[in-house]
Amino acid sequence: MLKTLDDILEDDSLFESSSDSRLFNTKRYRHTITAVDKKASRKRMKTDFTPYQVLFQSVQADIASGKRQIKSISDVEISQKSPIKKGNFYIDNGIMLYVAKIYHPDTKEEFSESTTRKHKVHLIYENGTENHIWLLSLVSSLYDTKRSGRLVTESLDEIDLLSEQVDNNVTTGHIYVVKYAGQDQRFLSMANLYKIGVAKDIQKRLCNTVNEATYLFAPVQLIESFEIQNMEAKEVESYLHHVLADKRVDLVTQSSTGKEIRVTEWFIVDLEHVRQILNQLTVELQKN
Numbered sequence: 001m002l003k004t005l006d007d008i009l010e011d012d013s014l015f016e017s018s019s020d021s022r023l024f025n026t027k028r029y030r031h032t033i034t035a036v037d038k039k040a041s042r043k044r045m046k047t048d049f050t051p052y053q054v055l056f057q058s059v060q061a062d063i064a065s066g067k068r069q070i071k072s073i074s075d076v077e078i079s080q081k082s083p084i085k086k087g088n089f090y091i092d093n094g095i096m097l098y099v100a101k102i103y104h105p106d107t108k109e110e111f112s113e114s115t116t117r118k119h120k121v122h123l124i125y126e127n128g129t130e131n132h133i134w135l136l137s138l139v140s141s142l143y144d145t146k147r148s149g150r151l152v153t154e155s156l157d158e159i160d161l162l163s164e165q166v167d168n169n170v171t172t173g174h175i176y177v178v179k180y181a182g183q184d185q186r187f188l189s190m191a192n193l194y195k196i197g198v199a200k201d202i203q204k205r206l207c208n209t210v211n212e213a214t215y216l217f218a219p220v221q222l223i224e225s226f227e228i229q230n231m232e233a234k235e236v237e238s239y240l241h242h243v244l245a246d247k248r249v250d251l252v253t254q255s256s257t258g259k260e261i262r263v264t265e266w267f268i269v270d271l272e273h274v275r276q277i278l279n280q281l282t283v284e285l286q287k288n
Contacts (some may be wrong), residue, residue, distance in 0.1 A: 182218025
């Protein structure tokens with residue numbers, strides 16, 4: 001059995017031939033997954049991670065909206081026709097990674113795509129670490145069934161493709177975010193005060209807020225809503241409330257009879273934070 005990365009790099013039988021365009025024969029894959037590059041280990045980025053963090057958040061938003069998909073690597077045959085590309089996103093062992101660079105380690109020449117075993121890749125991970133490994137090591141890791149390799153597709157811009165995907169989805173409800181629109185200055189003075197709830201029909205749910213304690217017996221303004229598909233909307237609401245527990249505020253209002261009522265489903269939170277949580281939840285569910 002092959003033990004080291006150098007063993008694999010010298011084994012031509014694992015690579016494509018004129019009659020087989022695949023990067024390597026997956027029937028022999030059990031020999032490659034034992035390879036270990038002892039010099040390669042993920043480290044914290046030496047440069048600013050912020051631009052990449054924004055990039056990962058953008059991709060997560062695309063996945064959540066359906067513009068990108070997550071596909072099992074077993075459904076994606078890495079080959080000369082479908083090579084590893086600079087700018088691609090993959091998921092390895094539950095962690096999303098970005099192919100920042102493909103290059104020859106000796107000449108430093110860079111490539112936009114490759115299936116060449118002598119090339120290395122510079123990988124950026126969503127947790128702020130980076131790595132320089134052999135291209136074959138990346139492919140081997142992705143095809144390891146224990147690591148559940150995934151490919152994040154490129155953004156789908158064609159309307160017909162998007163429409164086809166939406167038809168296959170099932171909407172279970174909507175998460176809504178509303179803002180207090182009454183007259184009580186205690187609540188009006190609280191910046192970023194929002195109620196986050198769930199409903200199948202938002203308009204119907206909000207038609208009688210002036211008579212409901214949960215809305216502080218006042219009109220509200222709908223700020224944003226999120227369509228929830230293929231997962232229970234009520235569970236998404238519970239997850240949001242759990243994650244935002246430290247942002248929750250206990251409010252006290254009075255009923256028409258003067259009775260004090262404590263209301264607990266309001267939060268002081270930035271809306272962008274809510275969007276990121278929902279996007280991340282969608283991505284994590286698709287990783288599994």
